[in-house]
Amino acid sequence: MNKCYEYFLRLLTRREYSAAELQKKAIEKGFVLEDITPALEQLQNYDYQSDRRLVSGLITAAEGKYGKNVVWRKCYAKGINRDLFEEIWSATTTEADSPADQWQELREKVKRRYKITSFQNLDPKTKAKIANFLQYRGFKPWEMLALWQQEEVDRES
Numbered sequence: 001m002n003k004c005y006e007y008f009l010r011l012l013t014r015r016e017y018s019a020a021e022l023q024k025k026a027i028e029k030g031f032v033l034e035d036i037t038p039a040l041e042q043l044q045n046y047d048y049q050s051d052r053r054l055v056s057g058l059i060t061a062a063e064g065k066y067g068k069n070v071v072w073r074k075c076y077a078k079g080i081n082r083d084l085f086e087e088i089w090s091a092t093t094t095e096a097d098s099p100a101d102q103w104q105e106l107r108e109k110v111k112r113r114y115k116i117t118s119f120q121n122l123d124p125k126t127k128a129k130i131a132n133f134l135q136y137r138g139f140k141p142w143e144m145l146a147l148w149q150q151e152e153v154d155r156e157s
Helices: 002-014 019-029 033-045 051-062 068-077 082-092 099-114 124-136 141-156
Strands: none
Touching: 002 019, 002 033, 019 033, 051 068, 051 082, 068 082, 099 124, 099 141, 124 141
């Protein structure tokens, strides 16, 4: 267990790892589960390894850049379960970071990036570029475009 614990410490000095990632790396390195489990428990007792901290860091890093789906996929790839992700997501995104505020910021970013003033009469090429931009970042592009078009219609009325 001692060598496994030291191996985990070496890994964690470079960056955060989830418990599942550490376990996978240890198995690849040749350690047995009887050594891995107590070493992981000891790391978690000392708060050297925390899945909660990892998820919180991923959410904070993606804030304003990516949507919930992209962040969830990154967490899933690291072996984080959905319940933990949802719990931390709801705790991290506060009233100030409401979806409406995020959509407004995203809308302004799209307008600047594609040099458009209105979402009403977009040519198909620009519309496709915007859809790809939104989809890559984990947003539902056609819903977002429809929402922004409706907002413009409501403002004009």
